[in-house]
Amino acid sequence: MSLAALLVAACSERRESPRIDGDVLITIEQSATGPWRVDYQFAQPQQALDLGADEAGYRAANWRVEGDGAVLVRRNDHDFLTPAPGDKSFDRISLLVTPRPIDLRKDYEPFIAMGDGGVLLYTGHFIPVTQDGERMKARLTVIAAAGGKVSAFGSSGPTLENWESPYRHPAFVYVGSQSLVDSGAMLTIADATAPIWIREEIATFAPAIAQALGGMMQRALPSKPNIFIAIGDLSEEGRLSYSGDALPGQYQMTLAGGAWKTSSPEALFVLRRTTAHEAAHLWQAAARPKSDAVPDWIHEGGAEALAAEAMLAAGYWTTADVDADVDRARSDCAGALRRRSLSQAEADGRWDAVYACGRILNVAAAGPEGIAAFWREFVRRSAADGYDEAAFLALAEERAGEETAAAIRDLVRINEARPSLTIDRLLK
Structure with missing residues (x-):
């Protein structure tokens, strides 16, 4: 075999068998026009894969296994991937996933629309859990569609490769055209449709609150935190809805209702009060509840x-x-x-x-x-x-x-x- 042929074969082998740091490498590739592709590659063969709690039938409706190597089933209120009939295990699985939004109230949403085709995804929706209920040790490669960026914490580019959160915890990852804005104390990505007054208010308020919380708690966060601002339906006049979620080092807010279009004393109060609440969770996150049974x-x-x-x-x-x-x-x-x-x-x-x-x-x-x-x-x-x-x-x-x-x-x-x-x- 020629040297050129050997090099091609070696490169192909690397693509087929990437290095897996931990238990699993999850590759998530955005599609601009249809379902996203999600590939799981495991360090060891799996006899069954627990994806976590069934979220109102979300995975059953929006995930489709490619090929015939595995099937998606529901057991004990959890979603599992199991080997196809006749197979004992698998070491890789490919799926097509439709990034459809769902309102899970007090749980993290798998995908949140961020305007202009941008999407905020929650990696915990994809990271499997072990028999002990702990998350598998996972690395992620996230690939944006042509012209897009993948951003989380201080990382941003066309691809986030072999990545994990600096907090060793599931995280939000933004995929879209918007850029990280560094305000000194925070890194922010705002929905392309966010009103200017909201962008300007968060740009000054969030760093001030972060500085105050850092002084009160007498410690800095391990890395510069992220804020993600999503804009929902603004068509209903007079409505003022704010929902948010916090993860270690990150928080996300979704604003909906026509009352957000222009600044008002009421809108400003809600924006500041609830943003300060989500920011406080960043400092609380150094200590986590022992289990889901701990009261909220x-x-x-x-x-x-x-x-x-x-x-x-x-x-x-x-x-x-x-x-x-x-x-x-x-x-x-x-x-x-x-x-x-x-x-x-x-x-x-x-x-x-x-x-x-x-x-x-x-x-x-x-x-x-x-x-x-x-x-x-x-x-x-x-x-x-x-x-x-x-x-x-x-x-x-x-x-x-x-x-x-x-x-x-x-x-x-x-x-x-x-x-x-x-x-x-x-x-x-």
Whole structure:
């Protein structure tokens, strides 16, 4: 064989068998006109692949296995890829995936439209889990369609190759034509259709809040964080909808409704308040819940309280504004918990109660040293092994006393006819 032929054969072999750092290499290739191609290549043959929870039949409707080497099935409310009949295992799978949006409420959406053909994808939708429920050690190669960019954290280019998040955690990855904008403290990508006033406000507000939170929590983040701003349907006049998600080092917001088209006091309040909340999650993320059973009121309420203090520290709020915010939370919590415990409210999907009551319980638990000192210590104690409700109550007892910790426990677990009395006792 000639030298040229040997070189061609060697290159072909490298393409067929790329280096796999970890358990799996996942290659996601955008198509400008149809389904995206997703290839899985494993370090070891797989007898079954757990893709995670079935998300309202999303994968069954939008994923199609190429070839006949595997089938997509549902088991115990999870989606699995299993070998085709007659096969015992597989070491690679190719699929065609339609990037259709879906509203999953309190879960991460697989794809979020970002205008001008851009898409924000959540890598956790693609990374399989092990029998122990942990994520496989995965690297990703993400390829944009012609003329596009792939961006995450500080990386941006036509391809993101053999990549993992600097936080070793599932992440958001943007695929589209927009460029990262570096504001000093943040890296932002905004939907091509985002109103100018929103872009300008985030460009100044987000870095100021990040600086305030960094000072309050007394630590810098491991890498410069990302903000992704998506714009939904703006056709409904008067509507002002904000939804957001946070991951380690990143947060995403989707704004919908006609009231976002122009700046107003109400729109500005919602944008700032909710952006500060999502930013607070970036510092909380150094400590994660031990399991899905840990109640959301702990970190959501903590983010509400930290956000208010950051607004004060950054000069956007006065002490009177913070007090008014606590009063709103007090009223909302009392209304949501009439003859219902906080645990039951969370189980019922009453997110107004989770946020408002969580805000009250975090403020009460913090005691005289304040919410920033409480979360600094909470993160320090739980960074290695995660946290649960017992850990929160233990620190609350240390900081605010046994009586306060007992009152928090009661509000969480007992159906009270007059929850306002317990709330007032907590906030004395």
